[in-house]
Amino acid sequence: MAQLWGGRFTKETDQMVYDFNASIRFDKRLFKQDVEGSIAHVTMLAKQGILTDAEKKAIIAGLKGIKEDVENGTLPIDYKYEDVHSFVEANLIDRIGDAGKKLHTGRSRNDQVALDMRLYTRGRVLEMDELLKKLLTVILSTMEENIETYMPGFTHLQKAQPVTLAHHYGAYFEMFKRDRQRMKDIYKRMNYCPLGAGALAGTTYDLDRNLTAELLGFDGPTLNSMDSVSDRDYLIEFLSALSMVMMHLSRFSEEIIIWNSNEYQFVEIDDAFSTGSSIMPQKKNPDIAELVRGKTGRVYGALVSLLTTMKGIPLAYNKDMQEDKEVAFDAMDTVSDCITLFTGMLDTMKFKKDNMAKSAMNGFTNATDAADYLVNKGVPFRDAHGIIGRLVLYCIEKDTSIDALSLSELQAISDKFEEDIYDAVSLKTCVEKRLTIGAPGPDVMKQVIALHKEYLDG
Ligand code: ARG
Numbered sequence: 001m002a003q004l005w006g007g008r009f010t011k012e013t014d015q016m017v018y019d020f021n022a023s024i025r026f027d028k029r030l031f032k033q034d035v036e037g038s039i040a041h042v043t044m045l046a047k048q049g050i051l052t053d054a055e056k057k058a059i060i061a062g063l064k065g066i067k068e069d070v071e072n073g074t075l076p077i078d079y080k081y082e083d084v085h086s087f088v089e090a091n092l093i094d095r096i097g098d099a100g101k102k103l104h105t106g107r108s109r110n111d112q113v114a115l116d117m118r119l120y121t122r123g124r125v126l127e128m129d130e131l132l133k134k135l136l137t138v139i140l141s142t143m144e145e146n147i148e149t150y151m152p153g154f155t156h157l158q159k160a161q162p163v164t165l166a167h168h169y170g171a172y173f174e175m176f177k178r179d180r181q182r183m184k185d186i187y188k189r190m191n192y193c194p195l196g197a198g199a200l201a202g203t204t205y206d207l208d209r210n211l212t213a214e215l216l217g218f219d220g221p222t223l224n225s226m227d228s229v230s231d232r233d234y235l236i237e238f239l240s241a242l243s244m245v246m247m248h249l250s251r252f253s254e255e256i257i258i259w260n261s262n263e264y265q266f267v268e269i270d271d272a273f274s275t276g277s278s279i280m281p282q283k284k285n286p287d288i289a290e291l292v293r294g295k296t297g298r299v300y301g302a303l304v305s306l307l308t309t310m311k312g313i314p315l316a317y318n319k320d321m322q323e324d325k326e327v328a329f330d331a332m333d334t335v336s337d338c339i340t341l342f343t344g345m346l347d348t349m350k351f352k353k354d355n356m357a358k359s360a361m362n363g364f365t366n367a368t369d370a371a372d373y374l375v376n377k378g379v380p381f382r383d384a385h386g387i388i389g390r391l392v393l394y395c396i397e398k399d400t401s402i403d404a405l406s407l408s409e410l411q412a413i414s415d416k417f418e419e420d421i422y423d424a425v426s427l428k429t430c431v432e433k434r435l436t437i438g439a440p441g442p443d444v445m446k447q448v449i450a451l452h453k454e455y456l457d458g
Contacts, residue, residue, distance in 0.1 A: 002090060003082045004109075018082075021319075026326050027084045028077045033119040034088050034112070035067045037195060040215040041107055044208050050106065055099045062096040063088070084116075085109050106207050108199035110229040110317040115195045117324065119216065121238055122190065124332045128242070129183040131339040132176050133456065138347045139176070140452050143169045147442045147449075150427050151266065151356040152365050159363030162430045165351060166449070167440035173452060175248040182241040190234035193218035197228035200316035226316040232306065232324050239303040239328060242335045246296040249342055253289035256349070260286045265355050270348035273341075288345050292338045302331035357427065362401060364392050366425040369433070370402055373424040377416040387414050 003013075013021075039060055046056035066088060069075035081087040093100035146165035153163035193213035196202065202225045209221035222228040259266035269286055277283035305327045309320050367388050374384035388402075391413050395401055403425050410417035423429055435441035437448070 002078075002080045002086065004086050004089060004104075021082070022079070023083045023322050023325065024077065024079050024081050024087060026329060027113075027116075028087070029329065030084050030113075030116040030120055031070060031077065031088070032067070033116040034084050035063050036119065037112065037115045037216065038063055038088065038103060040212045041195060042103060043215060044211045045102075045105060045205075047211060048206050048208055050205055050207075051102055055102055058096045058099040059092065059103055062092045062100060065095060066091050083109070083113075085112055106198070106203040106205035107195070108197075108229070110199050111194050111197040111225075114197065114229050114231070115193065115216075117232075118190060118194065118234065121235060121328070121332075122187065124336075125183050125187050125190075125238060127336060128245070128332075128339070129180050129187075131336060131343070132180045132183070132245070135339055135343045135346070136173060136176050136180075136452075136456060138343050139169050139173050140449065140456065142166075142346070143173065143445075143449055143452070146351070147445050148428075148431075149351065149353050149356060150360045150431060152360040152363060153440075159359070159365050161368055162360040162365045162427055163440045164431055164442075164445065165353075165356070166445050170445070170448060172248065172252055176245075177455065179241065179245045179248065182244065186234060186237045186241060188219075189237070191217075191219045192222045193220070194222045194228035194231070196221060197225035200226050200229055230313065230316045230318070230321065232310055232321060235324055235328055236303065236306055236310070239299070239306060239331055242331055243296075243300050243303050245335055246292075246299045246338065249338055250293045250296040253286075253293040253342070256289045256345075257286050257293070260289075264359070265352055266359070268350045268352065269345060270350070273345040273348060288341050292342055295334050295338055299331045299334055302327035361403075361427055364395070364402065366402060366427070366430050367392055369430045370421070370425050373421055374414060374416050377418075379414070379416055 003018075042051060042056050042059045045051040046053055051059075066075060070077060075091070077084070077087055081090060089100070089103055092103060143166040146169070149165040150162055151165055151168060152159040153161050153168070193209065193216055195212045195216070196207045196209035213219070213221045222231075256267065256269070258264055260269055269284070269289075271284070273288050274284045275287040277285065306324055309323045313320055370391065371381065371384040371388045374387060375381050379387070391402060391405075391410070394409075394413065395405065403422060407417065407419065407421075410421060431440050432442060435444050437444055
């Protein structure tokens with residue numbers, strides 16, 4: 001046991017209480033941020049005349065020494081300390097003596113941990129944005145190569161209308177682009193510095209909160225000290241945005257699992273991103289996609305966990321808030337791994353374009369286009385819908401497709417059918433005619449791809 005407090009106690013803490021209360025096992029990962037925050041704090045204290053220049057120099061040299069020693073492994077983070085803040089402060093005092101005891105002037109662990117967690121989270125928001133950008137780059141290159149790769153588009157998992165692979169991937173481009181926008185929003189909203197809030201009510205020292213905010217790259221200081229030490233909104237927002245990323249990855253994973261199935265055979269996942277079975281020699285399983293889908297639950301869990309932790313906490317700091325860390329760290333690590341692996345899997349996945357086109361050709365995906373053909377010949381849409389419905393029924397009974405019927409068979413159902421029906425219901429025409437912005441037509445798809453390129457380059 002090595003804690004920063006004890007003066008008002010007459011008894012040792014029970015060992016189990018100490019262990020239950022301690023957070024060093026998991027907050028040790030805030031080590032770098034803790035040192036960085038402390039350096040900014042003492043720089044400001046010296047500038048305000050609260051510490052002497054010599055004290056500041058000694059403290060900063062000591063902190064830098066601790067950082068180096070931890071990083072090169074000569075100073076292990078010892079679990080006998082209560083938390084990372086105690087570890088740094090106790091080591092500083094060991095190292096430089098009395099000057100070290102002044103580090104915590106005008107500061108509480110409450111604003112310290114609020115700062116550390118914000119600095120750490122801010123870095124991970126940027127990391128997620130970068131990872132999402134890489135994922136978007138891979139998605140876009142597949143789009144560029146597959147403007148004319150036909151596949152069925154589905155509703156209710158029933159074949160609906162033909163689309164292209166570029167168009168299908170384009171939907172995910174939009175989702176992950178929005179995810180990046182959410183990261184940027186969160187960063188902007190969270191980038192205010194809580195240091196100087198003290199335990200809850202500020203301090204009696206003349207701190208320059210603008211200076212520490214500036215030194216640490218924040219847009220300014222937070223404006224209410226009670227909120228500063230008890231706000232975890234930014235973390236909840238981040239977990240919410242990460243949950244959304246996982247929801248998108250999970251939907252995409254589900255599609256890949258379907259496309260990879262024996263029944264579909266639209267894709268071949270690279271050997272490096274697949275796993276085998278211990279009993280069935282023929283198996284090559286899409287485990288990465290399944291794990292990404294599966295891990296979505298634990299990220300949602302982190303979000304609900306923190307929302308629930310926070311919901312009954314009166315102002316200001318309460319120890320409940322220590323519970324933010326393990327779930328948040330786990331979610332951040334999970335999402336980072338999932339985006340990275342998913343990107344690698346997409347980048348190496350091969351498409352079986354013939355199977356995709358063949359699948360798009362059956363299942364009456366051209367039925368809407370056949371109805372539109374009749375509309376162009378002057379038939380009202382509702383009547384055309386009925387005629388094509390009967391035509392589909394006829395085809396189902398004869399186990400054939402619209403484009404395989406003879407002209408006389410077609411004309412037996414409607415005398416509006418002419419020779420040009422065959423071109424009108426071909427896969428190529430069905431896609432090419434969809435030329436409004438957002439549709440799969442190749443010309444408009446090229447325009448959208450150009451916009452995406454500009455976005456990624458910008
Ligand atoms: N380990 C604590 C946390 O994560 C640090 C703040 C402790 N403050 C206190 N007054 N006990 O929230």
